[in-house]
Amino acid sequence: MVDAIETLIDEVRLLYHRAVQVAEDLHRQEPVTVGMRAVLEFLDHQGPAAVPHIARSRLVSRQHIQTLVNALRRLKLVETRPNPAHRRSSLVELTDDGRRLINRMRNREADRLAGARLTPTRSELLRAARTLRDLRAALGDVQ
Amino acid sequence: MVDAIETLIDEVRLLYHRAVQVAEDLHRQEPVTVGMRAVLEFLDHQGPAAVPHIARSRLVSRQHIQTLVNALRRLKLVETRPNPAHRRSSLVELTDDGRRLINRMRNREADRLAGARLTPTRSELLRAARTLRDLRAALGDVQ
Numbered sequence: 001m002v003d004a005i006e007t008l009i010d011e012v013r014l015l016y017h018r019a020v021q022v023a024e025d026l027h028r029q030e031p032v033t034v035g036m037r038a039v040l041e042f043l044d045h046q047g048p049a050a051v052p053h054i055a056r057s058r059l060v061s062r063q064h065i066q067t068l069v070n071a072l073r074r075l076k077l078v079e080t081r082p083n084p085a086h087r088r089s090s091l092v093e094l095t096d097d098g099r100r101l102i103n104r105m106r107n108r109e110a111d112r113l114a115g116a117r118l119t120p121t122r123s124e125l126l127r128a129a130r131t132l133r134d135l136r137a138a139l140g141d142v143q
Numbered sequence: 144m145v146d147a148i149e150t151l152i153d154e155v156r157l158l159y160h161r162a163v164q165v166a167e168d169l170h171r172q173e174p175v176t177v178g179m180r181a182v183l184e185f186l187d188h189q190g191p192a193a194v195p196h197i198a199r200s201r202l203v204s205r206q207h208i209q210t211l212v213n214a215l216r217r218l219k220l221v222e223t224r225p226n227p228a229h230r231r232s233s234l235v236e237l238t239d240d241g242r243r244l245i246n247r248m249r250n251r252e253a254d255r256l257a258g259a260r261l262t263p264t265r266s267e268l269l270r271a272a273r274t275l276r277d278l279r280a281a282l283g284d285v286q
Contacts, residue, residue: 001268004265007269012158013181014201015275017203021202120274122147129153132151
């Protein structure tokens with residue numbers, strides 16, 4: 001059983017690194033890193049959010065997200081506004097430029113993936129995603 | 144289809160971060176990081192190897208592996224010896240201390256995993272690992 005988990009975690013690590021490589025290669029001409037892209041995508045899916053909330057959802061440190069948000073602000077891809085719920089942590093939201101950029105990146109990724117001759121089927125992909133989620137739950141994450 | 148890939152890649156990213164968190168927490172008292180642990184495990188599984196070979200197998204930069212190897216050498220967990228195949232890149236191998244450490248870490252991980260109430264079965268885990276490998280192949284990695 002433990003060997004099966006180790007095999008899976010090892011594939012997770014390799015696919016993670018490969019996905020980062022592909023994304024970096026694909027978006028070479030854009031001013032954002034893979035980490036900054038993840039923040040833009042989060043805001044596009046979830047709407048405006050505070051830094052601590054983004055950090056918790058992404059399982060990374062608050063400081064890490066704050067650094068990414070600062071870089072995105074300098075590029076005018078996100079802006080911050082007062083948070084009605086918490087006076088001390090403002091809400092981060094996409095600017096129009098930020099929304100255009102993340103859409104452009106996602107379209108480029110979709111084109112790249114459509115061009116890959118994919119052996120796993122859609123249902124295999126979703127099944128694997130559920131297994132990964134179950135394993136993450138067993139490791140004490142996921143509510 | 145693209146949405147299924149995005150769902151899976153997102154789970155990969157989350158499980159990767161969670162696995163790193165769990166490992167850091169579990170081995171807090173050890174002198175090695177998660178990256179250093181991965182190098183020790185690689186050498187334990189594959190035997191002595193040169194830095195460029197480790198880097199290619201792990202899909203990370205040669206410089207990154209060199210930094211980890213330097214840190215492991217300072218701790219006397221690995222040592223280097225001449226490479227009969229390549230005069231310019233020496234072979235890295237585990238010392239006895241390095242082998243003892245990686246075994247201790249893997250036993251601790253096995254205990255932690257055995258204690259998790261696991262919902263995915265062994266065959267689900269291996270099936271997901273195969274799907275991840277297929278996706279990685281479609282993304283142009285895997286020979």
